[in-house]
Amino acid sequence: MSTTKLVIFLVLLPVCCFGQQANINLDWNPQQNKENLTPYGAAINSPEVHADGRVTFRVQAPEANHVELTGTSLLIALGESGQAIPFRKDDDGTWTLTVGPVRPNIYTYRLLIDDARVADPNNSIASFAAAPPTSKLVVHDDGPSWYDAQNVPHGTVTRHIYHSEVTAGERELYVYTPPGYDETRTYPVLYLLAGSSSLPSNWIFDGRVNFIMDNLLAEGRAEPMIIVVPNNQVVHRNHPRHADLTFDIFEQELRNHVIPIIDRKYATQANPRGRALSGLSMGGRHTLFIGLRSPDLFGSLGILSAGDENSEAVLADFLNDPAANDYFDYLFIGQGSVEEAQDFFNLRVASLVDALKAHNIDHEYYAGGFGGHDWVTWRHLLYYRFLPQLWR
Secondary structure, eight states: OOHHHHHHHHHHHHHHOOOTTOOSSOOSOTTOOSSOOOOTTOSSOOSEEOTTSOEEEEEEOTTOSOEEEEOHHHHHHTTOTTOOEEOEEOTTSEEEEEEOOOOSEEEEEEEEETTEEEOOTTOSOEEOSSSSOEEEEEEOOSSOOTTSOOSSOOOEEEEEEEEETTTTEEEEEEEEEOTTOOTTSOBOEEEEEOOTTOOHHHHHHTSOHHHHHHHHHHTTOSOOOEEEEEOOOOSOTTOTTHHHHHHHHHHHHIIIIIHHHHHHHSOBOOSGGGEEEEEETHHHHHIIIIIHTOTTTOSEEEEESOOOTTHHHHTHHHHTOTTHHHHOSEEEEEEEHHHHTOHHHHHHHHHHHHHHHHTTOOOEEEEESSOOSSHHHHHHHIIIIIHHHTTO
């Protein structure tokens, strides 16, 4: 090998062979171990995603009596029906578990170490929300997926901090503007809400809504839009009167602060036909109860993994309104296929869909993907159904 070729080889080697969780690029396969390097600050490699889709978890806990893997989305993918999976302890005190193959997607999980539920201490990819942190498992496919950062034009995500008179404090919201955002034209706006255990940032880092929207636009499958992710946590989630208080307070937040801020700072279509409201789980219930009583604000609604088991009664005013079908251009109700098969999650959604059908309210219902009540489902609903249908 000549000196010139050797230099080129050494220069290119780090570029093409990044190690596990290198955090250099927005990799679509960050937990594939290419160089046998441990993540920065970690004691051991975990998780390691193999070429065949199997995953190996490791944790050093020599004094522990038992270690288990838990996490709803991952256990569903493994067909374990919520049962934690035990690790095996090696002679050196390292606990190891290999599972799979696992279908490509992004999953969350925790470890149970002597019944203490903790994030994986060796995994540098974590999810921080309105609940204790979880770890992320990224099972890659043969290339970037529809929720990954691809080599396409990208929009911009901006974090805004503002003072709220409604909650008497400083609050945040995130705004996605599409590639080529042009202030001389106007855009429709989707207000996108998170769930009980989520913060607005989770729609960016876990839901990957910005990458999903970038990829849909590059595919020509969606209309350019502004996406606003406000914080719909307005009452402590464990407050005994949360259900009584949250809808009215968050509607005030939307009317008094969030929507005026967006219409003032961005080139919006500032009318109901140019606004949509959508959310998952708790955010889906915000969408249901606030959206249906606010046709002066929103012309489209997306209710994800949510509803009400007494829909016929609690939605009577809307359901019995002769003009109900004139209020909304698009009313979408969606959930995961696993959710649909589980009475606990499906009860509210089924009640809502049945009530809409009984009163001949125009809507689209869709259950799809292979996820449960988790981000596997909510990413799927956005990409495959809801976003491509908005304003089309």
